[in-house]
Amino acid sequence: MRDYFLKFWEGLYTIMIGMKVTFRHLFVPSVTIQYPTVKPQLPERERNRLYVNMDDCIGCDQCSRACPVSCIEIETVKSTPGDDLGKTSNGKKKALWVTKFDIDFAKCCYCELCVPPCPTDCIYMTDVYEFSEFERDSLLYDFATLTQEEREIKKKNFKEFQVKKEAEKAAAAKKAAEAKAAAQKEKPNAKTDKPTDDKKGTD
Amino acid sequence: MIYEWLYNITGSSILSMFVVSLLPLFVFILPFALLAVLAERKVSAHMQDRLGPMRVGYHGILQTVADIIKLLQKEDLVPAATDKKLFNFAPLLVFAGSYAVFAAIPFSSIFIGSQIQLGIIYIVAVTGLVVAGILMAGWASNNKYSLLGAMRSAAQIISYEIPTLLIILTIIMITGTLSLYTLSELQTSYFWNWMILGGPATGLQKILYIPLMIIGCLVIYISTLAEVNRTPFDIPEAESELVSGYHTEYSGMKFAMFFLAEYANMFAVSAIVAIIFFGGYQSPFGYLGNAIGLHWLVPIEQFFWFTAKGLFFVFVQMWLRWTLPRFRVDQLMAFCWKYLIPISFVILLLAGLISLI
Amino acid sequence: MALKTEEMVLNMGPQHPSTHGVLRLELQLEGEIIKDVIPHIGYLHRCFEKHSEAMTYPQVIPYTDRMDYLASMYNEFGYALAMERLMGIEVPERVEYIRVIMGELQRIASHLVALGTYGADIGAFTPFLFCFRDRERILHLFEITCGARLLYNYIWIGGLSNDLHPDFIRLTKEFIKDFKPNLKELNDLLSFNAIFIERTADVGILPLETAINYGVTGPNLRASGMKWDLRKDDPYSVYNKFDYEIPVGSGEKGKIGDCWDRYFIRVREMEESLKIIEQAIEQIPDGDVKSAIPKRVKPPEGQIYTRVENPRGELGYFIISDGSLNPSRVKVRAPSFVTMQVFPELCKGFMVADVVAILGSIDIVLGEIDR
Numbered sequence: 001m002r003d004y005f006l007k008f009w010e011g012l013y014t015i016m017i018g019m020k021v022t023f024r025h026l027f028v029p030s031v032t033i034q035y036p037t038v039k040p041q042l043p044e045r046e047r048n049r050l051y052v053n054m055d056d057c058i059g060c061d062q063c064s065r066a067c068p069v070s071c072i073e074i075e076t077v078k079s080t081p082g083d084d085l086g087k088t089s090n091g092k093k094k095a096l097w098v099t100k101f102d103i104d105f106a107k108c109c110y111c112e113l114c115v116p117p118c119p120t121d122c123i124y125m126t127d128v129y130e131f132s133e134f135e136r137d138s139l140l141y142d143f144a145t146l147t148q149e150e151r152e153i154k155k156k157n158f159k160e161f162q163v164k165k166e167a168e169k170a171a172a173a174k175k176a177a178e179a180k181a182a183a184q185k186e187k188p189n190a191k192t193d194k195p196t197d198d199k200k201g202t203d
Numbered sequence: 204m205i206y207e208w209l210y211n212i213t214g215s216s217i218l219s220m221f222v223v224s225l226l227p228l229f230v231f232i233l234p235f236a237l238l239a240v241l242a243e244r245k246v247s248a249h250m251q252d253r254l255g256p257m258r259v260g261y262h263g264i265l266q267t268v269a270d271i272i273k274l275l276q277k278e279d280l281v282p283a284a285t286d287k288k289l290f291n292f293a294p295l296l297v298f299a300g301s302y303a304v305f306a307a308i309p310f311s312s313i314f315i316g317s318q319i320q321l322g323i324i325y326i327v328a329v330t331g332l333v334v335a336g337i338l339m340a341g342w343a344s345n346n347k348y349s350l351l352g353a354m355r356s357a358a359q360i361i362s363y364e365i366p367t368l369l370i371i372l373t374i375i376m377i378t379g380t381l382s383l384y385t386l387s388e389l390q391t392s393y394f395w396n397w398m399i400l401g402g403p404a405t406g407l408q409k410i411l412y413i414p415l416m417i418i419g420c421l422v423i424y425i426s427t428l429a430e431v432n433r434t435p436f437d438i439p440e441a442e443s444e445l446v447s448g449y450h451t452e453y454s455g456m457k458f459a460m461f462f463l464a465e466y467a468n469m470f471a472v473s474a475i476v477a478i479i480f481f482g483g484y485q486s487p488f489g490y491l492g493n494a495i496g497l498h499w500l501v502p503i504e505q506f507f508w509f510t511a512k513g514l515f516f517v518f519v520q521m522w523l524r525w526t527l528p529r530f531r532v533d534q535l536m537a538f539c540w541k542y543l544i545p546i547s548f549v550i551l552l553l554a555g556l557i558s559l560i
Numbered sequence: 561m562a563l564k565t566e567e568m569v570l571n572m573g574p575q576h577p578s579t580h581g582v583l584r585l586e587l588q589l590e591g592e593i594i595k596d597v598i599p600h601i602g603y604l605h606r607c608f609e610k611h612s613e614a615m616t617y618p619q620v621i622p623y624t625d626r627m628d629y630l631a632s633m634y635n636e637f638g639y640a641l642a643m644e645r646l647m648g649i650e651v652p653e654r655v656e657y658i659r660v661i662m663g664e665l666q667r668i669a670s671h672l673v674a675l676g677t678y679g680a681d682i683g684a685f686t687p688f689l690f691c692f693r694d695r696e697r698i699l700h701l702f703e704i705t706c707g708a709r710l711l712y713n714y715i716w717i718g719g720l721s722n723d724l725h726p727d728f729i730r731l732t733k734e735f736i737k738d739f740k741p742n743l744k745e746l747n748d749l750l751s752f753n754a755i756f757i758e759r760t761a762d763v764g765i766l767p768l769e770t771a772i773n774y775g776v777t778g779p780n781l782r783a784s785g786m787k788w789d790l791r792k793d794d795p796y797s798v799y800n801k802f803d804y805e806i807p808v809g810s811g812e813k814g815k816i817g818d819c820w821d822r823y824f825i826r827v828r829e830m831e832e833s834l835k836i837i838e839q840a841i842e843q844i845p846d847g848d849v850k851s852a853i854p855k856r857v858k859p860p861e862g863q864i865y866t867r868v869e870n871p872r873g874e875l876g877y878f879i880i881s882d883g884s885l886n887p888s889r890v891k892v893r894a895p896s897f898v899t900m901q902v903f904p905e906l907c908k909g910f911m912v913a914d915v916v917a918i919l920g921s922i923d924i925v926l927g928e929i930d931r
Binding site for chain 3: 250252351437446528530
């Protein structure tokens with residue numbers, strides 16, 4: 001009998017305690033904010049949409065290979081000797097035309113693995129998070145600064161240059177075979193090969 | 204009375220009856236439901252350190268209106284495998300049940316839809332319609348979750364009517380009236396005449412009644428809470444178990460009718476508690492209208508007090524809902540049969556003995 | 561004459577508000593009494609283990625985040641630990657301390673979700689939002705440190721992606737100060753509420769014998785009365801430098817190993833985690849968090865099994881290396897997966913409403929079960 005009333009009383013009492021807690025919270029200021037009109041201040045390390053500063057990009061493909069979901073696609077074309085590509089802000093000489101730099105944000109997992117390998121710190125994460133789209137294709141961002149025509153021209157230039165070089169090389173080889181004394185003539189070729197993918201990948 | 208007044212103007216009893224019967228719906232139930240839904244959301248939000256609806260109107264005042272418009276526009280979906288007739292009829296029945304209750308509720312001394320002599324019994328009886336509606340909805344939906352919800356609901360409402368009735372019987376025994384109007388008039392003038400403080404009885408009898416009435420009030424409040432399926436007794440809807448119980452398959456306006464009925468019921472049971480124990484429409488400390496000699500002010504004041512009392516109990520219902528977890532179905536039954544019914548029996552017995560003094 | 565009855569099959573999920581993700585339960589009911597439960601898993605399978613074989617070692621880390629998405633830090637912790645043991649990397653002291661702080665904060669965050677959603681399962685919605693309010697503060701701490709709120713990619717092989725934010729220590733201390741009264745409030749509102757106790761005590765009892773036979777670990781095992789915690793019993797990182805208790809189930813409100821015990825063990829573990837964080841913050845040494853990160857992760861040929869005490873139990877990584885840049889095999893021992901197996905045993909004879917209560921109390925994460 002005592003247990004019966006004790007249980008009833010305990011039920012009432014604990015309910016009262018709970019009600020006290022909720023009543024107190026009626027007067028506690030809200031912790032939520034009115035999102036689209038009020039926006040929170042995001043911390044500086046925020047990891048949201050990627051941005052690529054193409055002025056600094058040397059087309060080394062490091063970020064693309066670090067990406068676990070392969071959302072970065074880069075295509076480069078070697079420059080021909082006459083081209084002036086300028087320098088990056090930290091003094092590296094650019095040697096490749098970046099004809100394609102696509103990031104597919106539908107695939108991106110915002111892990112920031114692509115940022116540390118970049119030798120020129122040109123790819124980084126910003127605090128932009130409102131970029132939803134109706135079409136999946138609209139999430140494919142093209143960062144390359146060259147226009148389509150320019151890209152074609154660069155590719156064509158390189159092909160012509162290569163053809164020319166092939167011809168030169170053939171001529172040189174012929175000469176070498178004839179002269180049998182100029183094996184070191186092929187050094188200039190190695191110089192143009194310097195900033196290619198294989199070279200960078202092994203450091 | 205409003206009916207007589209209308210009858211004098213129009214000369215047609217049918218027309219005036221019609222208008223009077225519609226009054227509670229448009230004057231009270233709809234605006235109340237609109238406000239109560241908003242209040243529920245606001246109260247819950249502030250209890251949880253949130254803001255609640257803020258967009259439509261100042262602090263979201265028009266949110267429910269927007270919701271109603273949305274519900275009206277929605278396609279009226281009827282799943283293929285349902286029992287169409289019952290499926291369409293159930294929301295009407297549930298709504299009719301909760302709406303009919305308002306016919307007998309005395310909002311003020313001149314505004315009673317129908318002054319039935321058997322007021323209390325009528326209300327308890329007509330609430331039974333809701334059970335039929337819920338069972339119908341659950342069965343017709345042809346959904347196992349809905350069926351479980353409906354079966355739970357039927358069992359729950361029927362068993363919780365027993366303690367409600369026993370407490371009401373106690374009150375009937377003390378006051379000797381079944382009419383809600385007479386009951387309210389009995390508790391007139393000051394708050395110490397309210398039933399919770401012993402009613403119009405005097406001397407030793409009154410002192411002995413007070414503890415009984417307080418416990419009785421608690422019992423009737425708990426059991427009416429169960430009758431309208433509110434937390435901690437919301438097991439027919441129990442969203443974490445049964446998705447949303449008997450109205451899982453309903454959408455659009457039919458769903459809105461269940462929703463409206465739920466909120467109308469919330470007020471109806473609060474009103475019953477207010478009438479039986481807290482003096483109905485009577486003011487706790489005299490009327491301003493009487494004091495300054497404006498007698499037409501009195502009914503308006505009465506209406507105010509009645510609504511205020513009703514809304515207070517509705518607020519307590521919401522407060523409980525956002526505080527407590529819910530019972531399991533067998534515990535719910537055990538609570539009713541092991542605690543509420545014996546306690547209300549004892550109250551009935553003791554009240555009977557005390558009334559002999 | 562006996563009435564002819566038949567069992568009702570109720571399909572619960574994968575779209576159900578309280579199956580904690582995309583779990584499908586096939587309930588065989590007699591009225592509302594459970595005769596049998598058949599869990600169907602695999603709706604969230606993302607081939608983590610196979611996927612890892614195509615990744616280089618550092619690239620696996622973002623994938624480990626996505627297994628138990630409520631305890632990402634701890635998944636990374638376990639993986640990094642396994643790789644460091646495989647490669648024999650000595651990690652700076654500061655890194656170890658930061659990892660412990662992050663791990664324990666993650667444990668609190670994960671338990672908060674478990675408790676909050678458990679309250680919601682039982683029908684009390686307010687504690688749920690109170691828990692999420694506090695969890696939000698922890699997520700903010702993670703956000704200022706590594707920039708992400710859920711999938712951190714913070715603990716790297718041999719180090720960390722970032723050092724602590726300058727404000728981190730101050731904010732953590734503030735959080736601990738504010739969180740203690742909130743924990744008491746949670747107890748007032750939910751843990752000791754008579755209805756809550758009524759719903760959870762004596763429900764879904766997991767006897768110690770069964771728990772061990774099924775290989776249940778973590779809070780669920782401890783609630784059944786076994787003092788088994790890898791932080792003490794198989795110490796890793798710097799856990800042996802702190803003073804803290806391992807709470808075990810007491811059967812205070814019902815029998816040992818019931819839902820209430822499993823619930824309350826998590827409340828008490830949060831208190832212990834707070835102790836660890838407080839001590840770690842006091843003792844944290846200076847140092848460079850990136851100094852030990854290898855330039856190229858190319859472990860020697862071999863294999864390793866490493867286990868850590870995840871908020872849900874023993875999280876084990878079995879990694880086979882063939883000496884190349886990609887793992888040859890990564891196998892994860894997921895605590896939720898193991899716990900899920902004992903679930904049908906717990907449910908038999910209880911009611912539909914109890915299935916929800918039991919499922920909430922074993923605190924599973926479908927991302928980890930299906931991987």
